[in-house]
Amino acid sequence: MNCIELEESLVESEDGSSREQRAHLSACPACSGLVEELRSIIATAVELRGSAEPSPQVWNSIEMVLRQEGLIRPQPTPRPALSSFSARWGWARWLAPAAAAVLLSAGILLYRASVADKLAQQVSVAAPALDAGMDDNDFLQEIAAQSPQLRPVYEDNLRRANEYIRDAQSAVNEDPNDAEAARSLMDAYQQKAMLFNIAMDRSLP
Amino acid sequence: MGALRDLRQETMAAHDKSWGSRMVSKRTVKVIAIGVIVAGTLAAESKKEYHFAVGSKAGVSVMNPYGSIWVRPSLNNTVVVSAILHSDKVEVDNNQSGNRVDIQSHLLPGADSESGRVDYEVLVPADASVTLHSSSGPLHAEKLHGDVTLEGSTATIDVRDVSNAHVHVKTLNGAVTLNNVQNGHVEVDSLSGEVTLTGVNGPLVQVVSTSGNINYIGDFGDSGEYRLTSHSGDIEATIPEWTSADVSARSVRGEVHDDIPLQPKFHTWFPIRAGVAFAGTMGRAAASSTVVLRTFNGKIHLRKRSEKQ
Numbered sequence: 001m002n003c004i005e006l007e008e009s010l011v012e013s014e015d016g017s018s019r020e021q022r023a024h025l026s027a028c029p030a031c032s033g034l035v036e037e038l039r040s041i042i043a044t045a046v047e048l049r050g051s052a053e054p055s056p057q058v059w060n061s062i063e064m065v066l067r068q069e070g071l072i073r074p075q076p077t078p079r080p081a082l083s084s085f086s087a088r089w090g091w092a093r094w095l096a097p098a099a100a101a102v103l104l105s106a107g108i109l110l111y112r113a114s115v116a117d118k119l120a121q122q123v124s125v126a127a128p129a130l131d132a133g134m135d136d137n138d139f140l141q142e143i144a145a146q147s148p149q150l151r152p153v154y155e156d157n158l159r160r161a162n163e164y165i166r167d168a169q170s171a172v173n174e175d176p177n178d179a180e181a182a183r184s185l186m187d188a189y190q191q192k193a194m195l196f197n198i199a200m201d202r203s204l205p
Numbered sequence: 206m207g208a209l210r211d212l213r214q215e216t217m218a219a220h221d222k223s224w225g226s227r228m229v230s231k232r233t234v235k236v237i238a239i240g241v242i243v244a245g246t247l248a249a250e251s252k253k254e255y256h257f258a259v260g261s262k263a264g265v266s267v268m269n270p271y272g273s274i275w276v277r278p279s280l281n282n283t284v285v286v287s288a289i290l291h292s293d294k295v296e297v298d299n300n301q302s303g304n305r306v307d308i309q310s311h312l313l314p315g316a317d318s319e320s321g322r323v324d325y326e327v328l329v330p331a332d333a334s335v336t337l338h339s340s341s342g343p344l345h346a347e348k349l350h351g352d353v354t355l356e357g358s359t360a361t362i363d364v365r366d367v368s369n370a371h372v373h374v375k376t377l378n379g380a381v382t383l384n385n386v387q388n389g390h391v392e393v394d395s396l397s398g399e400v401t402l403t404g405v406n407g408p409l410v411q412v413v414s415t416s417g418n419i420n421y422i423g424d425f426g427d428s429g430e431y432r433l434t435s436h437s438g439d440i441e442a443t444i445p446e447w448t449s450a451d452v453s454a455r456s457v458r459g460e461v462h463d464d465i466p467l468q469p470k471f472h473t474w475f476p477i478r479a480g481v482a483f484a485g486t487m488g489r490a491a492a493s494s495t496v497v498l499r500t501f502n503g504k505i506h507l508r509k510r511s512e513k514q
Contacts, residue, residue, distance in 0.1 A: 003352055003371050003390070004371075004390065026303060026304065026305070027262045027263065027264050027304050027305065027334065028262075028264055028334045028352065029264040029265075029266050029305065029334055029336045029354070030334055030336060030352050030354045030371065030373065031352075032264075033336070033354075149318075150340075150358065150359075153358065153359065153377060153378060154377070156397070157377055157378065157396040157397055157415065160396065160397060160415045160416045160436065160437070161396065161415050163436065163437070164415050164436035164437075164501070167436065167457070167501045167502075168436075168501070171457065171501075180455070180497070180499060184434065184499065184501075187413045187434055188415075188436065190394070190413065191394065191396060191413060191414075191415045191436075194375055194394050194396070195377065195396060197375075198356065198358050198375065198377060
């Protein structure tokens with residue numbers, strides 16, 4: 001099994017528990033990282049449904065589409081992904097929207113943009129939730145506390161990512177059936193999610 | 206030690222010459238100062254080397270907050286890690302678990318971007334999957350055919366001569382250069398760094414950037430999906446005239462230029478307006494790749510490659 005086959009097999013068994021999956025995952029850090037991230041995303045999505053920030057409708061809509069596509073299944077015992085992250089970083093205030101952005105990105109990765117109108121629906125449902133929960137100032141303050149010299153870099157990139165999101169959202173609003181506009185909006189959110197991810201990344205001091 | 210010996214001899218000679226007049230030349234002071242700095246640096250710097258026996262398709266991961274990582278193929282099934290530590294405020298943690306090798310620079314209290322720096326040179330079996338993380342970089346991988354994942358914030362990233370592999374790159378503002386990546390599954394995400402792809406092809410080649418420019422120089426393969434997207438950066442694709450591809454390009458607020466004649470397409474997701482969008486087929490439609498170029502504020506230019514290029 002190679003990386004592409006592994007990704008395809010995750011549609012059937014997203015926890016990487018089959019024999020072939022385990023064999024590949026033991027030798028491939030990229031794929032094992034992907035599976036680990038998917039597990040965390042699924043667990044975090046379940047936990048986040050109980051938080052006050054995004055409305056239940058948002059999560060229900062995202063989850064419904066992903067379940068319809070067979071990409072996720074119920075998790076009986078969610079892993080405490082949030083607590084482990086926050087114990088290390090203490091950045092849980094902005095982790096929730098970041099996780100939502102990552103969830104959205106994972107949806108893109110696996111969903112493969114097969115149905116344009118569903119794509120547009122996903123974006124229009126998820127986008128307001130991310131805007132509502134995202135606190136950029138908290139994020140930048142944490143960056144300044146951890147690595148003061150990197151704050152200008154993150155500040156500049158965050159501003160640009162937000163401009164990207166605004167422009168892409170405008171394009172979707174102008175024509176909700178424009179699949180390319182919907183994809184751009186997802187790309188924009190993915191860029192912002194990447195900014196948060198890199199900040200959380202263990203390679204950062 | 207030779208530098209120290211020279212320094213001592215020169216210092217003593219200078220001392221003898223100027224003893225009578227109690228004058229020390231400016232040149233001697235400079236030499237002493239440089240010598241002290243060099244000696245201090247040599248004393249703090251240390252080199253470590255680790256060897257690991259692995260099987261085929263091993264996994265190798267290097268996490269390095271500050272400093273470079275160079276990865277090249279080894280001659281046999283071994284992983285050789287050479288690390289230059291720039292001070293005693295950083296250590297190298299290494300761990301092998303089966304077919305997987307993990308290397309991590311461990312910063313000790315008080316370490317900063319200088320004292321915490323470690324420069325790695327890593328030799329891996331060519332079929333190994335490699336994951337590299339560094340905040341400052343640079344990151345470099347070459348002549349591999351296993352999957353390659355590179356992440357950095359300000360790190361410049363350079364990948365070359367890679368085939369039949371996933372190549373995933375994430376960076377904030379470091380420049381990304383991919384050269385001669387064949388049959389790759391390539392995904393590059395860059396917030397503001399410039400991305401240059403030369404001779405890159407495969408089933409999927411995707412670049413997403415917020416404000417960085419994207420340059421593609423190549424032929425778009427023969428059956429892949431190529432998506433180059435930037436919010437405010439410019440996108441330039443330089444391709445030979447014989448390229449076969451379905452191309453669509455759109456700039457919401459910028460402009461598009463097309464040097465190559467296209468057979469127009471009649472069904473597109475967006476209105477075709479001269480100067481801001483174009484879509485069409487070039488070359489043999491039956492064996493062609495799909496190319497999507499999209500930007501909001503930047504310019505898009507589809508250029509014909511000259512004979513000299």
